[in-house]
Amino acid sequence: MNKQPELVKLDGDHLRIEEVVSIARRFTTIELTLESIEKVRHSRSMVEKMVSENRVVYGITTGFGKFSDVMVQGEDVSRLQENLIMSHACGMGDPYPTDVVRAMMALRINALAKGYSGIREETLMHLVEMCNRGVHPVIPQQGSLGASGDLAPLAHMVLVMLGKGQATVNDKLLTGSEALREVGLSPIRLQAKEGLALINGTQAMTAQLCLALYDARIALESAEVIASMTIEALRGIPKAFDPQLHLVRPHPGQQESAKRLLQHLAGSQRTTEQGELRVQDPYSLRCIPQVHGATRDTLEYVWTTVSRECNSVTDNPVLFTETGDVISGGNFHGQPMAFAADFLAIAIAELANISERRTERLVNPQLSGLPGFLTENGGLHSGFMITQYVAASIVSENKVLCHPASVDSIPSSANQEDHVSMGTTSARKLRTVVANTTKVLAIEYLAAAQAIDFGTGELGAGTSRAYQALRSVISRLHDDREMHPDLTKAEELVQQGTLLW
Incomplete structure (x- = not known):
């Protein structure tokens, strides 16, 4: 993994997934570039000109969705934006964790910094300061259709800017106004176009994809170290990974996995x-490069797609300062992210699927040649018997979660918005699949180390490091003991990227 930055400068064009993760999980400071601020000012001047001329422009002087034909003028232009936020903040379910909220904020800031949205500089800076000062809106996870943007989740984010809703500061739950006051900020009043600019985007689904992608890459690289430990424990045949074999079937991921x-x-x-x-x-064992490699290729495709989305304009309408055009379109539609999330969920689930099969080979004496369930005194002790049950249960859960949400669509807004992506549901499921896969890998990791303890001889360059990392915190199993703490420690080692080198 790349070194994490100490400061991320946002200009709308160069935000990397690793930087999103750093902002989300390490509270890295955000700054806007001077060039992006200038673009924001220019697009804002377009909005103010249209309002002064009473032009009919969707979301600026009209209502939303089915109400796009209803004109709004005068003082109601500002009220329209605040009403939009309050009416759309109707999400349900458990709140997103802080890292998802922060990623969402950073991605929306970056999209607005491109200068196509018509937001005021001071409004955008308010959101930047909220993120930098640790004001984290409470955002329910359910309620987005993944088209017209992630309207409900982003509306909950914006509520706090208005001094409404709820937020946490230093893990303390406060009202929106209390949270702002806690860090020295005041509520703002939205002006024309600003409410729409803040919530019309794919940032809830993209935020989750960024975090899931980062974790998925760690899981993939860890899976190959862990699989190598299992190969050693079962005295496998590395000839199957010979470069000659993979050169004649030149899938890049397969070749890279064999090399690793x-x-x-x-x-x-x-x-x-x-x-x-x-x-x-x-x-x-023999087909690890083919299976892991296909996952590797999928991950690279999704990484490219999401990186593109991180630096995209996902508003409606979009303001073009150079031509003066205001174009209503569908850049808010989450279909690219929905497909990416569903595809990656399937690919990552296969890491767990094949891992569980390797765990079965480790614990089954008919397949391994090792003591049954990796215990020295079988019968009195059950050893690793039930860990394979747990892996099988989690793998089965992943199979259910891998049904693609993107194949579904339900019309909304009186059939004006008659096709939606369900991409946010896809992204939520993906994060669960990645977390589940890490658990299954942790089970194999622990079982492989136990199996290695029954053999002799030097371990490989990577497997010896992984084995020592595990044994530094978890001792060999001799007598039965509660396995949950061991599995949790192994899971943490995988999550933290301890096995990577």
Whole structure:
């Protein structure tokens, strides 16, 4: 993983996924570039000119959705924006965790910084200061259709800017006005176009995708170290990872995974040659490059797609200062993110699927040649018996979650908005799949280390580091003990990227 930045300068064009994660989880400070501020000022001047001329422009001098044909003028132009936020802040369910909220704020700031939205500089800076000072709006997770933007989630974010709703500051739950006062900010009054500019975007789904992608990459790289440990524990055959084999089926991910496996196993005395113990390994060992590699290729595709979305204009209407055009379109539609999230969920779930099969091979004496369930005194002790049950349960849960949300659509706004992406649901499911996969990998990690303890010989370059990292916090299992704490520690090691090198 790349080194995390100490400051992220947003200009709307160059925000990286790693920077989103840093802002979200490490509270990295945000700044706007001078160029982006100038663009914001120019687009704002367009809005003010249209209002002064009483032009008919969607969301500025008209209502929203089905009410797009209803004109709004005079003082009501400002009231319209505040009404929009209050009426749309109707999400339900448990609130998003702080990292998702912060990622959402950072992504919306970056989109507005591109200068196509018509927001005032002071309004945008208010959101920047909220993020930098740790004001985190309470945003319910349910309620977005993933088209017309993530309206309900983003409306809850904006409520706090108005001194309404709820927010946390230093994990303390406060009203919106109390939260602002706690950090020295005051509520703002929205002007023409600003409410729409703040909530018309894909930032709830994209925020979750950024975090899930980052965690998925750690899971993938960790899976290959852990799989290498299992190969050693079962005295597998690394010849299946020979570059010649993967050159003739030139999928980049497959080639990279095979290369990584060989690097992790370099110098190992625990592996065997073809024909030494067996002619070839079972698929869960032999086909790791093909399975993990397909996941790797999927992750790279999704990473590119989400990186593009991080620096996109997802408003409606969009203001073009150079031509003077105001164009109503559908850049808020979350279909690209919905497909990406569903695709990645399937790909990451397969890491768990094949991992559970390797765990079964480790604990099953008929398949491993090791003591049953990796315990020295089977019968009196159950050892790792039930850990495989847990992995199987979680893998089954992932299979249910991998049904794509993006194949569904329900019309809304009196059928004016008659096709939606459900992308935010896709992204929420994805985060659960990634977390579940990390748990399954942790189970294999613990079982592989236990299995290694029954053998002799030097471990490989990568597997020895991974083994030592685990054994530094979890001792070998001799007698039965409560396994939950061990599994949780192993999961934390995987989550933190401890196995990466």
